[in-house]
Amino acid sequence: MDTNELNAPGYEIPPEVQGQVAITTLDRIYNWGRRASVWPMMFGLACCAIEMICTAASRFDLARFGMEIMRPSPRQSDLMIVSGTVTKKMVPIIVRLYNQMPEPKYVLAMGACASGGGPFKEGYNVVSGIDKFIPVDVYVPGCPPTPQALLNGLMKIQEKISGEHWRTSRWYQKGGDQAEIPIPILGPDLIDPRKVEEYSRRLAESEA
Amino acid sequence: MTAPAPVETLDLAARFPDWVTADARPGYSGWIVEKDKLPDFARALRDDLGYDYLSSVTGVDYLPEGKMEVVYHAYKTTGGPGVVFKVQVARQDPVEVPSLVSIYPGAEFQEREAWDLLGIKFTGHPDLRRILMWEDFAGHPLRKDWREPYFEEEFKPFKSRWPEGKFQMAEDKARLGDNLSFPAGFDPQKKTDFDPEKALYEALRQYQKTESGLETEHLLVNIGPHHPSTHGVFRVAVVLDGETVLSLKPVMGYLHRNHEKIGERNTFLMNMPYTDRLDYLTSMSNNFGYALAVEKLMGITPPERAEYIRVMMAELTRIANHVWAIGFLLNDLGAYFTPMLYAQEERELILDIFEAVSGSRMMCNYFRFGGVARDLPDGVLEKVRDLAFERLPRKVDELEALLADNEIIRSRGIGQGVLTAEDAIRYSAAGPLLRASGIPYDVRRAEPYSIYDRLEFDVACRPNGDIYDRMMIRFDEIRQSLRIIQQTVKQMPGGPIMAVKPAYQVRVPPGEAYGRVEGPKGELGFYIVSTGKSSPWRYHVRAPSFINLTAFGPMCVGQKIADLVAILGSIDIVLGECDR
Ligand code: SF4
Numbered sequence: 138m139d140t141n142e143l144n145a146p147g148y149e150i151p152p153e154v155q156g157q158v159a160i161t162t163l164d165r166i167y168n169w170g171r172r173a174s175v176w177p178m179m180f181g182l183a184c185c186a187i188e189m190i191c192t193a194a195s196r197f198d199l200a201r202f203g204m205e206i207m208r209p210s211p212r213q214s215d216l217m218i219v220s221g222t223v224t225k226k227m228v229p230i231i232v233r234l235y236n237q238m239p240e241p242k243y244v245l246a247m248g249a250c251a252s253g254g255g256p257f258k259e260g261y262n263v264v265s266g267i268d269k270f271i272p273v274d275v276y277v278p279g280c281p282p283t284p285q286a287l288l289n290g291l292m293k294i295q296e297k298i299s300g301e302h303w304r305t306s307r308w309y310q311k312g313g314d315q316a317e318i319p320i321p322i323l324g325p326d327l328i329d330p331r332k333v334e335e336y337s338r339r340l341a342e343s344e345a
Numbered sequence: 346m347t348a349p350a351p352v353e354t355l356d357l358a359a360r361f362p363d364w365v366t367a368d369a370r371p372g373y374s375g376w377i378v379e380k381d382k383l384p385d386f387a388r389a390l391r392d393d394l395g396y397d398y399l400s401s402v403t404g405v406d407y408l409p410e411g412k413m414e415v416v417y418h419a420y421k422t423t424g425g426p427g428v429v430f431k432v433q434v435a436r437q438d439p440v441e442v443p444s445l446v447s448i449y450p451g452a453e454f455q456e457r458e459a460w461d462l463l464g465i466k467f468t469g470h471p472d473l474r475r476i477l478m479w480e481d482f483a484g485h486p487l488r489k490d491w492r493e494p495y496f497e498e499e500f501k502p503f504k505s506r507w508p509e510g511k512f513q514m515a516e517d518k519a520r521l522g523d524n525l526s527f528p529a530g531f532d533p534q535k536k537t538d539f540d541p542e543k544a545l546y547e548a549l550r551q552y553q554k555t556e557s558g559l560e561t562e563h564l565l566v567n568i569g570p571h572h573p574s575t576h577g578v579f580r581v582a583v584v585l586d587g588e589t590v591l592s593l594k595p596v597m598g599y600l601h602r603n604h605e606k607i608g609e610r611n612t613f614l615m616n617m618p619y620t621d622r623l624d625y626l627t628s629m630s631n632n633f634g635y636a637l638a639v640e641k642l643m644g645i646t647p648p649e650r651a652e653y654i655r656v657m658m659a660e661l662t663r664i665a666n667h668v669w670a671i672g673f674l675l676n677d678l679g680a681y682f683t684p685m686l687y688a689q690e691e692r693e694l695i696l697d698i699f700e701a702v703s704g705s706r707m708m709c710n711y712f713r714f715g716g717v718a719r720d721l722p723d724g725v726l727e728k729v730r731d732l733a734f735e736r737l738p739r740k741v742d743e744l745e746a747l748l749a750d751n752e753i754i755r756s757r758g759i760g761q762g763v764l765t766a767e768d769a770i771r772y773s774a775a776g777p778l779l780r781a782s783g784i785p786y787d788v789r790r791a792e793p794y795s796i797y798d799r800l801e802f803d804v805a806c807r808p809n810g811d812i813y814d815r816m817m818i819r820f821d822e823i824r825q826s827l828r829i830i831q832q833t834v835k836q837m838p839g840g841p842i843m844a845v846k847p848a849y850q851v852r853v854p855p856g857e858a859y860g861r862v863e864g865p866k867g868e869l870g871f872y873i874v875s876t877g878k879s880s881p882w883r884y885h886v887r888a889p890s891f892i893n894l895t896a897f898g899p900m901c902v903g904q905k906i907a908d909l910v911a912i913l914g915s916i917d918i919v920l921g922e923c924d925r
Contacts, residue, residue, distance in 0.1 A: 260493065
């Protein structure tokens, strides 16, 4: 971003210090810093991960967006790119990783599988989209999305960050960063602890 | 160039009259072995007849006949056609078949898979646990009477979608509003204390304790499924003494996408794009294997031009895969991402060609039964020529010059993670893993398919079976692939690209077929049973990534934990294929 955008208009800056001084709002500079250094989690699930790696490599060059620093640890990352098919066996781990990420955190569902189940949706071990478990900020369609499509999705994340206000943001509210998502359980099938009552009700209904 | 072994006529029924009968069902071949005699038969087959390599083990559920069948494909590592033998058991609970792990250790994971998905109990198996699903999962999903929660109809195209074109979300129709179902009588509110790891840790703790005199504590460590060096969602559980690996169990299934179950609902052609997603780095050669298997059943062969295009694409895939594998191995050795960038650059150029011919960089879906989907567009042949004659030979030399004499690579690679030739055969290792152990076995030569018998190339082979050889053999194979591509460019004939009229529905006569190709990761096989319907009755993938992992544990025990990562990198697995 150039300084013009960062500079809030309406104030006269003496010509001799233009380029060294910026007058801006806290939100602007705060979001400007955050959006230019989103650290994705180094985390690949399936085929889409290969295109994610290609995006990070030299031809498409994620470094242009300040995002090339992929962190293997959730504790150090801002963005989870769910790049591939989410299976029932894997989803407890994904939810745990999400819980371990510090706020502010973002989730990008990359590809048809992560967005809604994709070509394997009917499979018995496949979750119909990661948004059944964790909140998603941006969906990128494709199977796999091309690197260009992923870049577009990442720019959407940046747009979203630019529009946020630190005063109202979720993670600065009291208790805002403590909302943990309960870990799904691998029983005879995948049990979402938030839904057990609904399951019981539906089971009773269908037996009646 | 090794000449294919002469075909000998094999009459096992005459040799073992009390044990074996010929499989006389129309469209089938091979031998049916008495269940109780199976271990004796397998031992004789291995020791007396020389079929030392058990390539594939799988089961078929013949529900209408009330039978379960276990199908074995065995080969000689000296080349030549294989032998198919089967065991039939009545379909009651439990279905029991003697395990062959003591004779062919390479059957270990495949038998576990057949137990997991089909509920065939292999008596005498040392560690019969579920492998792809988790331990408490209800039912055996590949049985024909097992239905997934989103079940709609037995075979596609579903009537709701075609021809009426009405669509309803699967969630809205499913009983629980989600992709799940519970066994009768299960109350999700009552029981939640499941422990999916218990059986794994018990199996892991079964190892020989050695007395060193020192008081040491053994440590259980989990690597993965979220770990940057497991190449996806693969997990290894190890017990360590200090840094030395004492016991190791791979844990898979985190990417089990039910390829085979979906494949048995799909029509034959619908499976083609799904094969792209098996080993998603090598979609063209996956297409190849599947097309071969179905063509075998249909009794058609593609026209000349299509064969040349197919081979050209398959070999380009091999190069793309191998540069990727080398790059990632270097990642695992600690040379983070820089070698990878060198490798990727070349891969991108190959992907451009794939995109030009098929419309997609990765998921090519390019092969059809009887040919390929489209002819080469203008300019592609020139591009391939440029790559195969000019750029790639130069770049491969450059990459090799950068790596081969590197001090760190040599000291971490040479003599580490050794897989001996005997073990490689015993564990049914395939592809570069087998050839780096000194066994010059390559399906393209051992049982040539397509036009490989006319092309000139050598089977790359390295003697030591260590990490370094497994890296270097990939350079050798890239060079051989370049030779093949150069020949296809020079000899590319004109003419049609399809033997039959393209159609959405193909007629596949009843019977069975096993099509196998030498994929970049090893022997990729498709076992298909057709009943004459529009969908396969059984659709099984012999996945090299999966079976190569059988040797992973034995290779790592006694090594340091840091070498484990390098050994895994040198096997080169892709989880999409491993878990399917
Ligand atoms: S969306 Fe397609 S490419 Fe991506 S993980 Fe799913 S199947 Fe693979």
